[in-house]
Amino acid sequence: MQFKHLFLALALVATSSFAQPQIQITKEVSVPGLTPPIYVSMSGFTGEAAQVLRFDLYVQGFAFTNAEAAQYLISGSDNGNLQGKVTDNITKSIIVPPKAYKDAALRRQAHAFADDFVVALGRKPIAQTKVAWKGENNHHSEIYLSDFDGHNAQPVTQDNSIVAAPCMVPGRLAIYYVSYKLDNADIFYHNLSTGERNAFARYGGSNISPAVSPDGSRVAMILSKDGWTDLYVCNSDGTGLKRLTKSPQDESSPCWSPDGRWICYASKDKERRALSKISPDGGEPQRIPTAGILSPTEPDWSPDGKLIAFTSQGGGFSICVVPATGGAATVLVAGEDPSWSPNSRTLMYGRRQGGRYTLSLLDVPTKQYKDVSHIPGISSQSQPSWAR
Amino acid sequence: MKMMKFANLLVIALVMTVAASGCRKKPVGVTPLPNPYAKNVGNPGPGTTVPPGGRTPGERMPGETPIPSEISPTGHPSNEPGLHQGWNEDAEVLRADTVHFDFDSSVIKASEKPKVSAVADYLKANPGKAVRIEGNCDERGTEEYNRALGERRALAVREELISLGIGPTEVDTKSWGKDNPANDQGHDEAAWKQNRRDDFITLTKP
Numbered sequence: 001m002q003f004k005h006l007f008l009a010l011a012l013v014a015t016s017s018f019a020q021p022q023i024q025i026t027k028e029v030s031v032p033g034l035t036p037p038i039y040v041s042m043s044g045f046t047g048e049a050a051q052v053l054r055f056d057l058y059v060q061g062f063a064f065t066n067a068e069a070a071q072y073l074i075s076g077s078d079n080g081n082l083q084g085k086v087t088d089n090i091t092k093s094i095i096v097p098p099k100a101y102k103d104a105a106l107r108r109q110a111h112a113f114a115d116d117f118v119v120a121l122g123r124k125p126i127a128q129t130k131v132a133w134k135g136e137n138n139h140h141s142e143i144y145l146s147d148f149d150g151h152n153a154q155p156v157t158q159d160n161s162i163v164a165a166p167c168m169v170p171g172r173l174a175i176y177y178v179s180y181k182l183d184n185a186d187i188f189y190h191n192l193s194t195g196e197r198n199a200f201a202r203y204g205g206s207n208i209s210p211a212v213s214p215d216g217s218r219v220a221m222i223l224s225k226d227g228w229t230d231l232y233v234c235n236s237d238g239t240g241l242k243r244l245t246k247s248p249q250d251e252s253s254p255c256w257s258p259d260g261r262w263i264c265y266a267s268k269d270k271e272r273r274a275l276s277k278i279s280p281d282g283g284e285p286q287r288i289p290t291a292g293i294l295s296p297t298e299p300d301w302s303p304d305g306k307l308i309a310f311t312s313q314g315g316g317f318s319i320c321v322v323p324a325t326g327g328a329a330t331v332l333v334a335g336e337d338p339s340w341s342p343n344s345r346t347l348m349y350g351r352r353q354g355g356r357y358t359l360s361l362l363d364v365p366t367k368q369y370k371d372v373s374h375i376p377g378i379s380s381q382s383q384p385s386w387a388r
Numbered sequence: 389m390k391m392m393k394f395a396n397l398l399v400i401a402l403v404m405t406v407a408a409s410g411c412r413k414k415p416v417g418v419t420p421l422p423n424p425y426a427k428n429v430g431n432p433g434p435g436t437t438v439p440p441g442g443r444t445p446g447e448r449m450p451g452e453t454p455i456p457s458e459i460s461p462t463g464h465p466s467n468e469p470g471l472h473q474g475w476n477e478d479a480e481v482l483r484a485d486t487v488h489f490d491f492d493s494s495v496i497k498a499s500e501k502p503k504v505s506a507v508a509d510y511l512k513a514n515p516g517k518a519v520r521i522e523g524n525c526d527e528r529g530t531e532e533y534n535r536a537l538g539e540r541r542a543l544a545v546r547e548e549l550i551s552l553g554i555g556p557t558e559v560d561t562k563s564w565g566k567d568n569p570a571n572d573q574g575h576d577e578a579a580w581k582q583n584r585r586d587d588f589i590t591l592t593k594p
Binding site for chain 2: 228313
């Protein structure tokens, strides 16, 4: 009898020492909306630092769990300055070596740590990037620039007028936007380093929806100077204006492919609305099918070239993605006006709440989304443009 | 089939006439954009003068892209910005003639055409006055789509006025998208139909 108990006890001990923790492993795939998050655990962070890390990682497709089940262990402290490290829970190797972050506000340190983690996983960091957007109060609107999480918002314009369609110039602190400051819809170019700006497109009729090419050398826009709303492109110094569409079909909201070879835009042919693309050198437009999804508009092409995000306007408004070559489109969340971050998986968009908008961040592979903090004093925030 | 072909021919003939008359009035040379590195944004002077030697080699001019025969050329070129700068504005005189539109449409409904005629009659009775058509949308579209749609609503009525004999230089267009609702309290069709509109602002030389 005693031997039996001893044997059982030994067997139990043996089994428990061989038992593995249930680590949830996610490979880096990016099937829109269907990819499970990568699970991480976090320890040692408090208050604002913890809040920033949670936010930054959630909108990049991470979720939080206990240390046994996490794929990565994020640990550190934030007494004064932030210190952090990240361990791979399977290999047990340290993938972000322990580091003390300093010389910046605590929020910025936490953002920098979040960046170090994703970079260790081979991704492009986004936690210290900026976004421009339209902020509205009492029927007036201004362009703002803020951190990607909405903090540190600064007004770019103070015209007490109406603005629209900000478009950050890639790689530079400069922006194009529409302003009614001169009593019409005109496109302005604004150098954010020097504060200088000028009317970039001030033709007769409306000058709207500026989109600057990835290398900054050209600008696409919708002009009505020749009697209908059509797609035009010109050089960034204003020369070489070229009309790309010339038809009773309707065009709106152009965007560029990351290689600069295509301009994608929303088109309407009789009653049928679709996404189309055309070479900036001219030629025949090609349709980009979004099978099953109606009324696509406001496209934005991912920096890695693979996906086009857009707003679908069937019933309510939805953020959708489609392969850039066209095909089956995926509905992700309620919202409109998507703008990709540099990582080609997180995008910012506007979410309607009654008559006003809130900015929100969506991780396309996991469909995890979270509103940006409400900016005090601004009742509606929309039309984001991520600085890439 | 025969009727359709004849109708197509008529359309093409009409369109070519419109296009030809448009061409006659088009200024020579391309109208380039103002220098984007200029520091001064406040000066609302004419921003689209042609600089000396205004065309770069190899640059394609608007109008040189071949038009497929089944697509009609579009409307009359918009006026130069600042053409009616400083003119006195009156939003009341033609308020009753505000034209309303169906959802997602810039087509002038038959029921609205008498208003456009009334605006044409007013302009003919008041030579020297001009009008600015301000196109608007309800809140249901996305922002940039609506900004373009508002402009198309204004352009559609502009073309109609021109077809009624009003000179193109007497008609400006402006789009507010959905930023200028007539009714910003309601969120139903009763409010939306009030917002899908063109307003007429008369312009009188000071």
